[in-house]
Amino acid sequence: MALFLQKRYAMPLLLGGGAILTALTLVFxxxxxxxxxxxxxxxxxxxxxxxxxxxxxxKCYLYGFFTVFxxxxxxxxxxxxxxxxxxVGLDNASSLAVIVAGWLGLSLLQAIxxxxxxxxxxxxxxxxxxxxxxxxxxxxxxALWVIFEWTSTxxxxxxxxxxxxxxQIELLPMVQLSSAFGSYAVSFLLLAVNGLVAxxxxxxxxxxxxxxxxxxxxxxxxxxxAIAMSLPAEEGETVTAAVIQxxxxxxxxxxxxxxxxxxxxxxxxxxxxxxxxxxxxVWPETALPxxxxxSRSLQNFVSGLAQECGVTLIVGALYADDSGEYNSxxxxxxxxxxxxxxxxxxxxxxxxxxxxxxxxxxxxxxxLANLSALDDDLTPGSGSALFSTEWGEIGSLICFxxxxxxxxxxxxxDGAGLMIISSNDSWFYDSAAVYQHQAQAQLxxxxxxxxxxxxANTGISTVLDPNGRILRWIDPLxxxxxxxxxxxxTGRTLYSIIGNLFVYLCIALCTAAPVxxxxxxxxxxxxxxxx
Numbered sequence: 001m002a003l004f005l006q007k008r009y010a011m012p013l014l015l016g017g018g019a020i021l022t023a024l025t026l027v028f029x030x031x032x033x034x035x036x037x038x039x040x041x042x043x044x045x046x047x048x049x050x051x052x053x054x055x056x057x058x059k060c061y062l063y064g065f066f067t068v069f070x071x072x073x074x075x076x077x078x079x080x081x082x083x084x085x086x087x088v089g090l091d092n093a094s095s096l097a098v099i100v101a102g103w104l105g106l107s108l109l110q111a112i113x114x115x116x117x118x119x120x121x122x123x124x125x126x127x128x129x130x131x132x133x134x135x136x137x138x139x140x141x142x143a144l145w146v147i148f149e150w151t152s153t154x155x156x157x158x159x160x161x162x163x164x165x166x167x168q169i170e171l172l173p174m175v176q177l178s179s180a181f182g183s184y185a186v187s188f189l190l191l192a193v194n195g196l197v198a199x200x201x202x203x204x205x206x207x208x209x210x211x212x213x214x215x216x217x218x219x220x221x222x223x224x225x226a227i228a229m230s231l232p233a234e235e236g237e238t239v240t241a242a243v244i245q246x247x248x249x250x251x252x253x254x255x256x257x258x259x260x261x262x263x264x265x266x267x268x269x270x271x272x273x274x275x276x277x278x279x280x281x282v283w284p285e286t287a288l289p290x291x292x293x294x295s296r297s298l299q300n301f302v303s304g305l306a307q308e309c310g311v312t313l314i315v316g317a318l319y320a321d322d323s324g325e326y327n328s329x330x331x332x333x334x335x336x337x338x339x340x341x342x343x344x345x346x347x348x349x350x351x352x353x354x355x356x357x358x359x360x361x362x363x364x365x366x367x368l369a370n371l372s373a374l375d376d377d378l379t380p381g382s383g384s385a386l387f388s389t390e391w392g393e394i395g396s397l398i399c400f401x402x403x404x405x406x407x408x409x410x411x412x413x414d415g416a417g418l419m420i421i422s423s424n425d426s427w428f429y430d431s432a433a434v435y436q437h438q439a440q441a442q443l444x445x446x447x448x449x450x451x452x453x454x455x456a457n458t459g460i461s462t463v464l465d466p467n468g469r470i471l472r473w474i475d476p477l478x479x480x481x482x483x484x485x486x487x488x489x490t491g492r493t494l495y496s497i498i499g500n501l502f503v504y505l506c507i508a509l510c511t512a513a514p515v516x517x518x519x520x521x522x523x524x525x526x527x528x529x530x531x
Contacts, residue, residue: 018042023074025167039194068114079103127517138195143506173225242273274309292317303336324379344381392488417488442468451486
């Protein structure tokens with residue numbers, strides 16, 4: 001081991017190898033159990049690097065940057081499936097440029113702040129706190145990574161697509177902790193367990209204590225999850241609901257000549273779902289990619305269909321007023337009336353629905369500024385805009401909204417008893433991206449403790465229970481519908497009450513650790529001076 005660590009390639013291999021192995025558990029969550037060990041080499045490398053006497057901060061940052069870049073570069077491999085982008089008017093060369101820019105650019109955008117994990121870990125090392133409390137290392141590193149995951153929700157440049165806890169989505173008991181402390185707590189546990197194992201390997205005298213703690217954390221999390229999933233659920237008003245998947249891809253969807261076919265597909269599927277007893281029917285994001293509130297013919301279409309089928313219909317379409325154009329959801333009552341309330345997408349997709357720093361992007365990468373299928377930037381919505389129905393209040397999320405946990409929590413705090421997600425993942429075909437996006441919906445269901453209906457244009461469309469279990473599933477790239485009885489719930493999860501308190505505790509830990517190190521060092525210096 002000592003000889004290996006002396007090699008120049010040892011540190012890149014430890015850090016990059018661990019990052020790549022961990023990313024693969026998110027790409028293939030069927031082997032998610034391996035994630036409890038895949039980060040061991042990465043964290044061991046971080047311990048060795050940041051604990052080395054005299055190592056420069058710049059070197060720590062660059063290695064951290066490299067680690068996070070490797071992780072996201074693997075995670076975002078599905079960008080290649082976007083080629084070609086001819087449906088937004090790009091030729092093959094421009095499509096290739098945009099896809100490479102997106103793949104590398106998004107990985108870089110995550111790696112730039114990600115490198116700070118290692119830099120701050122080194123700064124905390126310098127205070128000497130780990131000399132006096134070495135067992136804090138795994139927990140402080142875990143807290144720093146959790147803070148990084150959280151900060152990716154704070155600006156357009158951060159995309160919380162790669163949360164470590166998503167690797168556990170096939171092991172539902174292991175993510176039930178999200179209902180109490182949020183998905184960040186699951187990520188923390190994964191990092192802490194890997195960190196304890198890494199610490200035991202590097203410092204064998206601590207192997208019994210570290211091993212015992214690691215096993216205890218895994219078993220404790222598993223027991224908590226098993227109990228949470230076995231508890232009887234409080235149920236409210238029930239409704240037979242359906243999600244519709246028209247399987248109309250991006251090429252056809254934005255073709256101005258496909259309006260009649262889209263209407264026919266969604267009308268036929270809605271009639272079939274209603275014939276099976278559906279009372280509430282959810283369509284995908286922009287199932288009708290037109291401004292519905294200014295089109296009398298489209299209003300007549302959805303109103304007539306709701307009346308004919310006797311269903312409450314939630315329709316994805318555009319909305320426009322003097323303040324801009326929105327990506328929205330409309331509620332159509334069984335009597336054909338369209339509710340005044342509409343939900344507007346709150347977290348728009350950069351370069352898909354609007355262009356951040358438009359002038360700079362137009363100068364550097366003109367094709368990227370023209371990537372959207374829309375002529376102008378959309379306007380983000382505000383507020384949860386719940387839909388009132390005879391069964392209760394419905395909270396909505398549209399596509400990209402669903403990877404930001406606080407948007408769903410806002411809906412539940414405002415009184416939503418049922419959640420829906422309307423999405424358009426047709427850009428991704430049947431790549432790993434659609435499965436990763438679906439996994440985010442399962443996290444939202446667990447965090448919020450709500451049944452969740454997810455309707456996607458080309459899939460994956462699902463019905464989820466409050467523990468994230470899949471009750472109904474429509475495969476990607478298939479046309480169809482799924483009918484299932486769900487209930488409106490009034491109970492609240494602990495997480496929906498305390499929100500991201502766990503993140504703030506991680507911030508407190510990472511703040512307290514260096515302060516404690518400085519205080520202890522000064523106290524030791526005073527004692528030495530007296531002697």
